[in-house]
Amino acid sequence: MTARTHPQSDALDPGLLEDVVAGAARLTPEQALDLYHRCDPQRLGLLADRRCKVLHGEHIRTYVIDRNINYTNICTAKCIFCAFKRKGDEADAYTLEHDVLLEKVSELVAIGGTQILMQGGMNPALDLDWYIELLTTIKERFPQVHVHAFSPPEFIEFVNFFDPPGADLKQKVKWVMERLHAAGLQSVPGGGGEIFADEVRRKIGLGKCDAEAWLTVMRVAHELGMNTSATMMFGHIEGIADRVHHMNLVRERQDEAINDLSQEGGGKYMAFISWPFQPSNTALGNVKEWGFGKGDDLSQPFPGDFVARLDGLGKRSDHPKFGLRRRVAGASAYLRTQALSRLFLDNIYSIGSSWVTMGPHVGQMGLLWGANDMGSVMMEENVVSSAGSTHCLNEPMICRLIRDAGYVPAQRDNAYDLLKVHDGPTSPDLAITDWSTCRPERLSTAQGTEDSGGCSVAGGSQESGESGMVSLTIQNSD
Numbered sequence: 001m002t003a004r005t006h007p008q009s010d011a012l013d014p015g016l017l018e019d020v021v022a023g024a025a026r027l028t029p030e031q032a033l034d035l036y037h038r039c040d041p042q043r044l045g046l047l048a049d050r051r052c053k054v055l056h057g058e059h060i061r062t063y064v065i066d067r068n069i070n071y072t073n074i075c076t077a078k079c080i081f082c083a084f085k086r087k088g089d090e091a092d093a094y095t096l097e098h099d100v101l102l103e104k105v106s107e108l109v110a111i112g113g114t115q116i117l118m119q120g121g122m123n124p125a126l127d128l129d130w131y132i133e134l135l136t137t138i139k140e141r142f143p144q145v146h147v148h149a150f151s152p153p154e155f156i157e158f159v160n161f162f163d164p165p166g167a168d169l170k171q172k173v174k175w176v177m178e179r180l181h182a183a184g185l186q187s188v189p190g191g192g193g194e195i196f197a198d199e200v201r202r203k204i205g206l207g208k209c210d211a212e213a214w215l216t217v218m219r220v221a222h223e224l225g226m227n228t229s230a231t232m233m234f235g236h237i238e239g240i241a242d243r244v245h246h247m248n249l250v251r252e253r254q255d256e257a258i259n260d261l262s263q264e265g266g267g268k269y270m271a272f273i274s275w276p277f278q279p280s281n282t283a284l285g286n287v288k289e290w291g292f293g294k295g296d297d298l299s300q301p302f303p304g305d306f307v308a309r310l311d312g313l314g315k316r317s318d319h320p321k322f323g324l325r326r327r328v329a330g331a332s333a334y335l336r337t338q339a340l341s342r343l344f345l346d347n348i349y350s351i352g353s354s355w356v357t358m359g360p361h362v363g364q365m366g367l368l369w370g371a372n373d374m375g376s377v378m379m380e381e382n383v384v385s386s387a388g389s390t391h392c393l394n395e396p397m398i399c400r401l402i403r404d405a406g407y408v409p410a411q412r413d414n415a416y417d418l419l420k421v422h423d424g425p426t427s428p429d430l431a432i433t434d435w436s437t438c439r440p441e442r443l444s445t446a447q448g449t450e451d452s453g454g455c456s457v458a459g460g461s462q463e464s465g466e467s468g469m470v471s472l473t474i475q476n477s478d
């Protein structure tokens, strides 16, 4: 049953917050926004950590072994935060052949992987049969591998490309999704969520579906019995109220999925993962940081905060510099946003830590700020790394990060069922005797830092070592 809200309570009311931690009350959007601004970071993190422990216990934190497969980088959209997409005639545009994709799945299986996360650009050259044949072949050859694939924007473009029958968008999406589901699709990733507020979305995601279409795709997946995830990319032109509005839409639609569909075997959002925008090689990265542009007055609100509304109805005309300034989210802003998501999204089971963008150690700290899951080992990543962030961790490293945070690492599957609890001496990390042989081959960051008021330090690539190798320094080790 959904917990009650107490809209009259102050966001910092200790009684309200104790009830939120216990799952006996839920925050209103207004309280969530207030909490973000007024709660000191340490207290916010502690509250999120306690809420996480209520839901997930004191001992185990999880990860999954999957492979991020990006089958094509050709895309009709023009998202200004994207460094991955190519037009079809560009020299480095690609679409992977089925046998190449199958080889990638085979490599995943060889290291004990259980899932593929397969997403691509929106490529009009691929027809429905291309996808059906691919899914069918994957499931024939690797029936044990869970197929988590095709984000909502891809489904919306499938509708545009394939012109399926149906009286409205939902019916058309359903027609396509039923066929992909029958061919082997098992769950739908939350890619393309970005920020739902229309003014932000239209500014940064040219050619990409709007929030309602995104949420409709997920509703269809839930009605077909598939679970999904939800994501949010922040730390650009949006205001903090836009982040809360985004989370509130996810929470409302999750309420509906649970209320309408859980008795009938329906699906729901299983996880929420948020991460800061990665600026390198992107048009949005060229937008001036707030405080570094002509006439920027840091005593005034950030333009995104001026425009943002909790109902998502802010208008870009409300501030002349909206969209022309961005606010970088560093480690503190990331952890605070993640902690808020844990407290606000009381109906979402898993909060994932985003070490891929934030780096191993901030990702590890995420486990103390409300996250219960470290996501996946990274065999391959093409989208975020195109924007300058490449953090590659293998299974022993992820296990060690979890253990050094005070938890027992456990491998999970897509349903968050535990496959292996690593509490013995043969655990992937405990079996390593020489960590010098177990380091990321490449680990780089390229992001501005600092968190508020536009006081940003221009970031750049921070590689260490002659070949880009860096040491993975882990606390409490050796």
Ligand code: SF4
Pocket: 075, 076, 077, 078, 079, 082, 083, 084, 085, 120, 121, 122, 153, 208
């Ligand atoms: S973010 Fe996705 S939809 Fe947008 S341009 Fe890049 S590949 Fe295309």
